[in-house]
Amino acid sequence: METTEAAETTVAARKSRMVSGVRRQVLPPFALGILLIGVWYFISYVVLDASRRFLLKPPHEVVRVGFLDGENLAEMMAGLWSSTKVAMIGLAISILIGVFLAVSMSQSKIIERAVFPYAVTLQAIPILAIVPLLGFWFGYQLTPRVVICVIISIFPIIVNTLFGLLSAQRGMHDLFTLHHASRWTRLWKLMFPASLPALFTGLRIAAGLSVIGAIVGDFFFGRGEIGIGQLLLRYANRLQGEQLLASIIVSSALGVGVFLFFGWLQERVTGAWDDTGAD
């Protein structure tokens, strides 16, 4: 009985703390956002004279032309969908290959030594330098775009997953050794769960990079299925400031969206037990 009551009090206290926490967490960035929009208006109407206002159209114009005009919106959403698709396929392949490589590296020092330099090299390739080559090899449709996303996003997955797999404490390994656990059991019941917090950290970084990869590929190919990158290029060339700003906002929202999604997923999977977490 007493325990239940105590638990209820704790829950109530936690709830009220959460409400005030939300207020404290949400208010400052909200206020800063209002301020930034104010600065934007100030630049549009005060700093720029009417003849140069096309350089930075005021926010309501961006919303009206970019988001409320059905045709423009449809064009942008189609581009956004194309880029999202590329980014997510690339990320999925990165996760599969990256986790597989990290697991192999955790099982064998030789594989780790063999693979690691190439993983670092992959990370060091200036992605723009190989975009033309990939187009040359694979054409300009889905394949090269996905390859770009994989190249740009796989490193954080490999490194974070490997770090996580190797993070289980010595004592826990001793425990598994004492009770004659097989290599597979040790991997599945000890190393893999231990790797989850770090793996998710890698995923959040990789997801953002994959979105960048999708947009960069589309931007530099300048042909094939139209994604958000080609739209950015087109709007900039045609001096369509409203649409340009609107598509920048949309592509940023995509990056933020995937980051938040993986944060949420991490909380769902490891939030109950992970004590090294964000707070």
Next chain:
Amino acid sequence: MAVETALSFRNISMTFPDGTHALDDVSFDVSKGEFVTIVGPSGCGKSTILKIAAGLLRQSAGTVDVDRERLGYVFQDATLLPWRTVRQNVELLAELHDFPPEERRRLTADAIALVGLSGFENHYPKSLSGGMRMRASLARTLTLKPPVFLFDEPFGAVDEITRARLNEETLALFAQERFAGLFITHSIAEAVFLSTRVLVMTSRPGSIVASYDVPFDYPRSPDLRFDPAFAELSGQVSHSLMAGHL
């Protein structure tokens, strides 16, 4: 009736690859129903003895005789898996030993009740106190009903009051299960309170310099700690520790 020897060390020496001479000619036996404590200063090789007993380290010379099939080993840290609840943690060893699910559940429930963690089955380690984590760790070992129990300074990290209580609970477990116990500590009071026999170890290289039989009957009352005979024996152990620790 001959007493059954559960663990036997014969002329064990240990030199690590870096040249550290950790153990020198250590011999002792632990019989079923005996609780032997090795007391010694930090770094004298006490933990090395347990690791050799468990097969986690291989001795340089000498022979160990122990059945390692169901060895109980209580670590310095609770070494609970943070992603498992108390129940899942306690169930781990039975899982590793492929016990049938029915038996696993029964052993787990019994062990949790025995260490007084009923009601906390679904808690994750991060929400437990240090003492409760140690209890969960004990319960995990208990599920195997090990005939030999090795304790590697298990209560070093908890506060004095919790430690005293955990000592009493360990004694209760010993009284009930009558395993062969080998306990490592640097606390003289803990050693005398728990054991049937206290071995005194000195360092560099680690060797056993004295052995004291502890005459008090089980079950032991917590007040035994204030008995003059208890103080007398503790004093003797302390003197031989100091004599060897120059």
